[in-house]
Amino acid sequence: MSKAPKPVGLYPLARKVGDILFLSGVGPRIAGSDANDSGVPGLELDHNGNFKSFDFEAQVHSVFANVKAILEENGSSWDKLVDIQVFLVDMKRDFQTFNRVYAEYFKNIDPKPCRTTIAINALPTPIAIELKCVATV
Structure with a gap:
């Protein structure tokens, strides 16, 4: 089982091509959660889906932990990141x-x-950050 959250669509968390590892967009959701879960660190929603509490820094730490987990599960590591695209709401x-x-x-x-x-204007789940990464293997 992956230590990162499941994708919110029909795509892999990562794909290797030769010695290059491409990560799909990675958000801060907690591992094991899916798009319908409220498993976002630092975020509490009310019954209408409005923010009750919000901690962006908690989301940043969580998205980095998810990227690190995906890298390691695919034979790479944090120090092998080559390019990072950051999407901020x-x-x-x-x-x-x-x-x-x-x-x-x-x-x-x-x-x-x-x-x-x-x-960016929005992300598909109630998160404030997503990373798109490329690393070597």
Whole structure:
């Protein structure tokens, strides 16, 4: 069983092509949860689906843990990341927090992966961040 959450559609968590590992979009949901679960760290919803509490930093730590699990389950590792695309639902609110936490995770990695951060309107589940990664194996 994977230590990462299930995909929310008909696609794999990762696919190897030669020595390159491509990760599908990875969010912060807790392992074993699916799109219908409320298993998002730092997020509590009311019965109407509105936010009761929200902790973006908890989502960042969780999405990094999910990426790490997928990398390791596929013969790669954190230090083999080559490229990361970051999708943020609220760039103004969350970018500084993301950048700070990101720096903690990558300060001892050299060479560092390339990174692009993109503001988006929404994600398919009630999450605030998703990563799309490429790594070597």
